Amino acid sequence: MINPANPDFTNHPAHPHRKDFDQRLISWNDVPEMTIVTPFYNTGSVFYETARSVMNQSLQQWEWLIINDGSTDPTALQILEKYRHIDPRIKVIDHMENRGLSAARNTGFVHARCEYVLLLDSDDLLEPTAAEKWWWYLETHPEYAFAASYHVAFGGLNYLWTGGFHDGVMNTERNRVSMMCVIRKSVFSAVGGFDDTIRGGLEDWDFWMRCAEHGYWGGTIPEYLAWYRLRGDHSDRWENMQAERLDEFRALLQNKYPKLYNGEFPSPLETVNYDLTTPSLDIPAFNQLAKTKPHLLIMLPWLVMGGAERFTLNLIDQLIERGWVISIATTAQSDNAWLHEFEKRTSSIFMLPNFIPIKDQPRFLGYLVQSRGFEAILIQGSHEAYRMLSALRAFAPHIPILDYLHFVTPAWMQGGFPRLSLLGHDWIDFSITSCEQVRDWMVAEGANATKLGVGYTGVDPNVWKPDPSLRQQVRAGLAIAADEKVILYAARLEAQKQPLVFAESIIKLAQHGDKFTALVAGEGSLQAELQEKLQTAGPQARAHMLGSVLSERMPAIMAASDILFLPSQNEGVSQAAYEAMACGVVVVGAQVGGQGELVTAECGVLRLPESHQDESSEYAEILHQLIVDPGRRQRMARASRERIGNMFTLEQMGERFIKHLAQTVENKKNDANKANARPVSAINTREIQYLVEYLQAKQLFLQQNQETQRLYQKFNDLQDKYLFLLQPKPPSHWFYLWIRQLFLPLYTRLRQTKLVGLLDRLRGRIKGRWVKDS
Structure with a gap:
């Protein structure tokens, strides 16, 4: 994924330097959960990049319908012929003549077997987790009809786009949503699909407005999951994108869907019952992937700059060198400024607050366990992960859970994360501490010394050196x-x-x-x-x-x-x-x-x-x-x-950690009793309910506290301005205002002439001399 602070628009999902997603379905016969629809008309070799981004999706339970919209180019036809036979999940559907994007998409929806339909043009690209996140977003947000994300524009123009469904009524003035998104098929059918009479572009804008007219709207995942390929100017191909036609098209929409422009734009709200939450534990599908290497899930609070995060990056490097595959789940709201650093190591990163409500996070983690078949789970510094230990253990009864403890915080929860580790000792198989001091504290507080080990961190002296x-x-x-x-x-x-x-x-x-x-x-x-x-x-x-x-x-x-x-x-x-x-x-x-x-x-x-x-x-x-x-x-x-x-050194750190990890995995396999394993069917659902309600209340408190601080700052700013206005002004201040008011009509007229520069300089000198501290 792109680094917004320093974007590299060449490092797209199909770039040769990007690693392929090397896990495929255990069974090709699994029923698809998502249909991908791609209109195709004389697309050239860039289609191979689009195809690679589809094949690399972490959600592998898909079918891909490529709608050949009357292609005639020999190279394009050769490409289509290849993909007719390359994968049983891919189907090419032919139009005998070119009928346009709307008709091609409509054909795709008609043939789609899934409720969730992902629209992807034949030259655009997806980040590896795009389909999986959009799928789960709609699974856990029934109030939304579609799901999209931020996108990266690349090719002829390069920029980052953060507009989308979350902009609500602003979409009536401009089409703010790209066509890389997931739409519920039932909603498509309810509104009658795309208008195939629109052939000059912006047919997607018309579709969104028609959905809004029927009361349907969507949500946005705040991540750059889609790459939209641009030419320098699209108006030569799509006449509706020419400036004058754009205004006409906007006026047309206003006439077709008047209530959207009169204050009746839909605004779906997520319903959260803070008094009584009943979390669902149902997993919609397992997306079970075949493993070729051992796989570790690391649960972190966020991905930001810090010593703990640098340790995690180093640890991931050591594990990958030793043949492990890494997935990451973060649990706290954050801008995750170091996401790009972690994505250099793995594309399998799930920032849960971005796309999963709290009440559904336990079952998503259960799904992730079933889908990836982890060898172990490692918790590091995630308050929410400790709170969800009972749910993790229920979904993963035979998978060892470890945690890494950096330090003791006496002023927070009587010890900080080591205290949370002690409270979760029934579910945690082994704790690794950063030093003897933390280990000794744990033992003194009642921890089982045989379930503790020290794992000093380390550095690469070839990177960190005098230079x-x-x-x-x-x-x-x-x-x-x-x-x-x-x-x-x-x-x-x-x-x-x-x-x-x-x-x-x-x-x-x-x-x-x-x-x-x-x-x-x-x-x-x-x-x-x-x-x-x-x-x-x-x-x-x-x-x-x-x-x-x-x-x-x-x-x-x-x-x-x-x-x-x-x-x-x-x-x-x-x-x-x-x-x-x-x-x-x-x-x-x-x-x-x-x-x-x-x-x-x-x-x-x-x-x-x-x-x-x-x-x-x-x-x-x-x-x-x-x-x-x-x-x-x-x-x-x-x-x-x-x-x-x-x-x-890093090598010594890696050896210490792998030793603890391998021994814990082996011990779990040999644990005949598995006393802390409970099947999902026997979960104390009230316990899960309580943890969800606690996390929801915590989130609400943090949001309210943030809003209080914002309002308090605004109050202080207004108070400072008010006190400044109350301060007595010297006579020159009032004289300047009198002169300004006297000459304002003349100044306004002369500003339209070539004298504007002279007038501004003159005004600046007079104001600087007569008005102090204003």
């Missing part, structure tokens, strides 16, 4: 002198990482008179507050806010630094600390969690949290001592890199 060339390049780009000391903060800007303590410390360090530059790599809820604090500190506290840094750029940022400063409130072992030490960067931080198991006195300085000194002052002094003693800093840098190479 004079990168160091010089980054410093030159940021105007940092070669001999200036650089202090790096690389973490989320959240309370746990204490970015404000970082700011206070470097401000005090600057007051020492030390010359240095601070780099901040990360984003989060405290970003604005941190930026304000650094700005008010004055020029002596020189800092660059780098924002969310691409993972491939972080080794360069690290190589340009001298000290990594992470004053975290709590940690397991920071992933950034591993990376810094591999680069020969000295670590300064807090002696919390398992940090001391990695950062020894020879490699860095860790402050004891129970110290009675002022926290920021003590950190400032530690940093000062390192800055003024280059010899000590260099010894620590050498010791740090040596320690990583000896004990904490």
Whole structure:
């Protein structure tokens, strides 16, 4: 999938660098769940790309109807002949003459065996999970008649399009939905299909408006699942797309469907019963895929920049190298800014809040288990996944469930995720901790020591290394002198990482008179507050806010630094600390969690949290001592890199993890009793109901809290403006307004002449002289 922050429009789903989806149905005789309809008229070799994107769909229970709309081109006919025989799920239906897109689509719907019909033109492309997500979206949103997504326009024009069904009535002014979507066949039949008299384009806009006139509308998955191939200008082929014809077509729609333009546009709403929710556990179809390799499901909260996420990326790399296939399910609402990083490793990623309501997430996970046949499930940092453990166990009674625990959070739920792990001990087969400190805490709290193991994370010292060339390049780009000391903060800007303590410390360090530059790599809820604090500190506290840094750029940022400063409130072992030490960067931080198991006195300085000194002052002094003693800093840098190479490489991390994973899988196979396995039919449905209602209430609370914060900010902004208006103004202010009002009619008339530039400059000078602070 494309990275919206840095889009590569050449890396489409059929690009040779993209991996093929290598799982196929166990049985070709499975009844299809979706019909794909593709009108085909003299399409050239680009059709092979469209076909590849269809064959690579993660939903393999499809039939594909290719409607040959009277093609005459020899090459096109050869392509069609190939696909008549290539796969039993593909059927070519011939029109004896060219009848147009509408007629071809109507033919497809008539022959479709499925309720869900996916429309795909013969040169467009789908991301691998598109059909599967659209299918489940309509399965779990009965209020919607169709499902679409964001799309990528590529070819003659390149852009990202986020318009769609969610824009509602705005679709009356412009066609905001591409034809890559899924439509319920029953709705198609109810409205009479596409108008095949429209041959000049925009027949899809007419279809959407007719559906809306009948009360049907759709929803949008906020992901770039579709790629729409464009030429530079479509108006030479489709006359309705010419500017003057577009206006005429809009007027035609307004006459055909007047109530849509008079406030009666449909607005389907998802019904959520917060008082009594009855979750369905029915799985509509299994889409059972044959396996050639062991398969692991990883459950995460989100896909954002952070140490835990970098660990997961490294872990996935190690598992793939050892022959594993990875699927990912995320459970928390997020912009998932690092989605593209994870999709470099696997296309099988399901961000549940984007397309599945909470009440249906347990059964979707049950479907995923049945479809993929996972060897194991790994939970990492997902609050929702822990809450759904009983449902996971019910749907996967014989599949081992593991979790990875990074650190203990005493201030949250009496321990954070390790506490949730303890509460779910009946369903979790094995817990891997990031360090001995977390393992010891679990044992002290009553965990079974035989179900615990330590799995230190690691780094690739061939990627994370001292690099004079990168160091010089980054410093030159940021105007940092070669001999200036650089202090790096690389973490989320959240309370746990204490970015404000970082700011206070470097401000005090600057007051020492030390010359240095601070780099901040990360984003989060405290970003604005941190930026304000650094700005008010004055020029002596020189800092660059780098924002969310691409993972491939972080080794360069690290190589340009001298000290990594992470004053975290709590940690397991920071992933950034591993990376810094591999680069020969000295670590300064807090002696919390398992940090001391990695950062020894020879490699860095860790402050004891129970110290009675002022926290920021003590950190400032530690940093000062390192800055003024280059010899000590260099010894620590050498010791740090040596320690990583000896004990904490990625290969060692992978070996440790695979050892725990393989042993847990083997133990589960040999577990004759399987005491924690309960068949789905015996699930305590009330228990599932309670967990769904809890998660729904939590989601509602978070939404209301976010809206409250937005309104509070708006109130503060209005209050500031009101107080400004109440402040007394000098006489010159009122004199300017009097002069402005006096000459406004003349100014308005003269603005239409060539004097406009002179008038604007004159007005600016008068206003700048007479109006202050306005």
